[in-house]
Amino acid sequence: AQSVTQLGSHVSVSEGALVLLRCNYSSSVPPYLFWYVQYPNQGLQLLLKYTSAATLVKGINGFEAEFKKSETSFHLTKPSAHMSDAAEYFCAVSPPHTGRRALTFGSGTRLQVQP
Amino acid sequence: DADVTQTPRNRITKTGKRIMLECSQTKGHDRMYWYRQDPGLGLRLIYYSFDVKDINKGEISDGYSVSRQAQAKFSLSLESAIPNQTALYFCATSGSEETQYFGPGTRLLVL
Numbered sequence: 001a002q003s004v005t006q007l008g009s010h011v012s013v014s015e016g017a018l019v020l021l022r023c024n025y026s027s028s029v030p031p032y033l034f035w036y037v038q039y040p041n042q043g044l045q046l047l048l049k050y051t052s053a054a055t056l057v058k059g060i061n062g063f064e065a066e067f068k069k070s071e072t073s074f075h076l077t078k079p080s081a082h083m084s085d086a087a088e089y090f091c092a093v094s095p096p097h098t099g100r101r102a103l104t105f106g107s108g109t110r111l112q113v114q115p
Numbered sequence: 116d117a118d119v120t121q122t123p124r125n126r127i128t129k130t131g132k133r134i135m136l137e138c139s140q141t142k143g144h145d146r147m148y149w150y151r152q153d154p155g156l157g158l159r160l161i162y163y164s165f166d167v168k169d170i171n172k173g174e175i176s177d178g179y180s181v182s183r184q185a186q187a188k189f190s191l192s193l194e195s196a197i198p199n200q201t202a203l204y205f206c207a208t209s210g211s212e213e214t215q216y217f218g219p220g221t222r223l224l225v226l
Binding site for chain 1: 150155163214217
């Protein structure tokens with residue numbers, strides 16, 4: 001079975017500060033990993049994904065994440081927060097190469113950006 | 116037009132009523148999913164379908180049923196709604212690549 005743990009249900013940063021949202025996974029084999037963002041009253045939108053290619057993955061809106069197998073982590077970062085980054089962020093995992101995939105989501109981290 | 120649509124967007128119902136949430140997609144994807152979102156719990160998978168004849172239970176399927184009427188349509192039913200089914204429900208689709216595309220959600224309140 002696979003699972004995802006997001007450390008910190010709420011994170012608050014100042015505008016211009018570094019954003020770091022933590023995600024650790026549990027899986028018997030290196031999985032596929034995703035970060036999704038949910039803006040208020042909207043559905044989820046893909047930020048970026050890791051599918052066993054480059055370990056440093058760049059996504060939309062200046063976000064990136066690094067897959068670290070030794071740490072079973074896939075933390076999301078952005079060098080400089082913007083007010084528009086305020087949203088809820090979800091890390092998700094799926095088993096690789098099976099052809100039949102369903103995502104397992106973490107519990108989410110709500111990012112607040114202070115002016 | 117949105118690629119994944121959900122109807123209704125908001126619904127209030129009473130305990131014991133049967134309701135259906137509908138999802139349609141224009142992406143041509145074979146795979147469709149239903150999730151529910153509760154505060155602090157993230158999204159949990161209710162049912163998923165990899166093609167019209169393939170339907171699978173997710174981690175929280177009790178109290179729900181689904182119907183895949185066509186490649187583009189996947190409906191979720193609550194046969195007898197109960198208050199703890201109050202939640203935000205999302206439909207999603209995916210193709211041969213792994214990315215799932217989500218609808219805007221249906222907010223359900225069971226009184």
